[in-house]
Amino acid sequence: MGVQTVVDLRSDTVTRPSSAMREAMAKAEVGDDVYGEDPTVNRLEVRVAEVLGKEAGLFVPSGTMANQVAILSHTQRGDELFIHRESHAYYYEGAAPALWAGAMITLLDGSEGLFSADDLVQAVRPANIHHPTPRLVCLENTHNRAGGAALDVTRMDPVINTAHNLGLSVHIDGARLFNAEVALNVPAERLVREADSVSICLSKGLGAPVGSVLVGSNAFIDQARRYRKWLGGGMRQAGVLAAAGLLALENRTRLAEDHRRAQRLLEGLRQLGYDAWGPSRPTNMVMIDTPGPADSLVQEMASHGILMGTMGSQRIRLVTHWDIDDTGVERALSAFAQWQGAGRHVG
């Protein structure tokens, strides 16, 4: 780690498994998980359910499949799903809720990727033959397109409780839930206590090569297991992956280092005059708004070995992770200091 010459700030998905992970993968006890016989997968599912305070878990190949299996399990064709306009499950998962679940999406707005309880009340129409059946609310924590915003229970719980009062179920896309846990200093279990289902990614800041886990009630997970099979996500000796996932769960507190480095990046970029920003409760991301095309700054930095991603034509996202050390952060900042082009906000 830190030996490669490229500083890859595109995403926390780019980490490679540690040697300890590779060793655990090599030694993993395995069986056929479609028969429910992979002891390592079973252990991972139980462990994540325990950590998040839910009855059962389901290991799936990706965060996208976790979200889509959740939506399938909560809804029937023609049901209505309420989701923020900037949410991953809407913005970055193709037309999946329409394709698989046949759900109708109603988009809501609000700051930092979260709408208010009031907005939800306004959006839910009374039962009537003219309307879809309101069924599900999907929330996201941390919120990716809001710059990795960690959302505390004071903001989440009123929305979740209101959804329940309206007879809706609630799924939380917690791809980076443990970043919220660390940033807010609130146990993940508490952050999702009121929700019906939660998905987490093992393959982002936690550093596993592959995998997500969906958790919820026993009945919900039984249903989800059928839908995972539908989508082709029933894997066989998946214990080799789950073994890495179990180790990844031990990396939760290490996320604080990513947050510290993101903060250093943010401060350094601002000192250099960039229009860099983060959410009110930041985690492992920094956003830069560029007056000109974001692409030109991304390309210029790439030529210096600093990789970043865009989020729209005039926004860049930088993500810290396990493979970014303090030297990487300083190298990125000195490359930014040299750039005098259209990405530079002032002087």
Ligand SMILES: *Cc1c(COP(=O)(O)O)cnc(C)c1O
């Ligand atoms: C990455 C991500 C996902 C999807 O995970 P994949 O494993 O890439 O499919 C879902 N939700 C959020 C918020 C994410 O950041």
